Amino acid sequence: MNKKVQQFSLKACLLLFLTLGSIEGAYRFDPFGKHDLKTSYKAAIIDKYKRLENLKSPKIVLIAGSNFAYGINSQLIEQAFQQPVVNMALHYDYGTDFMLKQISPQLHTGDTVIMGFEYIVESKGNLGEKIQMMKYFPKAKEWFTYDNIFQFIGANSLVRVSAFKLLLERILKQEVTTFSVSDTTSIFFRGALNESGDLISHHNNPRLKVIPRAVINDKASLDSAIVDMNAFYSKMKKIGVKVYYTYPSYAESSYQFDKKIIEKLDKQLKKHALFPILGKPEDFVFVDSLCQDMVYHLTKNGADIRTQKVIELLKKNDN
Structure with a gap:
């Protein structure tokens, strides 16, 4: 290797090192970090988990994606069953494995868990979403693993590059x-x-006047999620925790198009689920005027109606 090639290689390595160092430094010492800790939606896990830890048993724990975040009135459930409730729902793309591991250590004899995962949920979910949550809540690292070192490097690199681009945009705009x-x-x-x-x-x-169609196709499958839910149910049953599944809310306009796919997913549930299922998919189909901004998201009135349905089905199942 001649001298010029050596010099070029050295400069290239130095530039790469400085670039990666800058990106990592910006990620770890983000000047907007304190602001984001106070405002980021992902940081809401801090408040949710604190309530989960502090509630005495018996308690009711709700777990799902945003259809539960938008679509449940926990106070109505508390009044109906005279037990404290915590709604742990944030986003479906964390995956069932992550979400169920999140609540498991804080469940005790006499507790009740209501799962309401969306039709598009999968076991693994989005790795980047989990890494970002871990930035605000380090305990989240206990709820997921990497398949291998290459996945670790790739996923963390993507998160850091995205964060760096966002940081530059915020600095240029000079606004918080x-x-x-x-x-x-x-x-x-x-x-x-x-x-x-x-x-x-x-x-x-x-609310949106027109609710957009759902992103769902005939390749959708709940198989991996059902495996997680079955394992969770079996574990909880041994310690005296009741576990139920209830269907996600869904806009009527999209349900007309997606009915066959949802029926296929429902068959998967009924064939393989060990846990009791509350109601039927159509019980949680709502007119579009009760939806906020997408098929899974309900308005306040929609959430109240949906919650009453869950309460009635839960009472009927316990009798």
């Missing part, structure tokens, strides 16, 4: 976003939840 439950636009931020963990930031926001 503020959110409030009282405004009519913001939805996903840390303060968007009530004490029980229900999302309330959308209550005074105008």
Whole structure:
């Protein structure tokens, strides 16, 4: 190797090292870090988990993606069963394995868990979403693993590059976003939840006049999620925790198109599920006027109606 090639290689390595170092440094010492800890929707896990830890048994724990975040009124459940409730729902793309591991250590004899995972949920979920949560809540690292070192490097690199690009954009714009439950636009931020963990930031926001079609196709499968739910159910049964599954809310307009796919997924559930299932898919299909901004997201009135259905089905099952 001649001298010029050596010099070029050295400069290239140095440039790469400085670039990677800058990206990692920006990720670890983000000047917006404190602001994001107070405002990020992912940081809401801190408040939800604190409530989960502090509630005495018997308690009721709700776990799913955003269809539960938007679509449950926990206070109605508390009143109906005279037990404290915590809504742990954030986003479906964390995956069932991650979400169920999240709540398992805090469940005890006499507790009740209601699962309401979306039709598009999978076991593994999105690795990047989990890594980002871990930045705000380090305990989240206990709820997932990497398949191999290459996955670890790849996933963490993507998260850091995305964070670096966002940081540059924020610096150039010279603005810090503020959110409030009282405004009519913001939805996903840390303060968007009530004490029980229900999302309330959308209550005074105008709903979309036309609810977009769902992103679902005939390749959708709940098989991997059912394996997780069965394992969770079996584990909880041994310690005296009741576990139920209830269907996610769904907009009527999309249900007409997706009915065959949902029926296929329902057959998977009924064939393989060990856990009791509350109701039928059509019990949780709502007119579009009760949906906020997508097929799984309900308005305040929609959430109240849906919650009453869950209460009735739960009472009927326990009798």
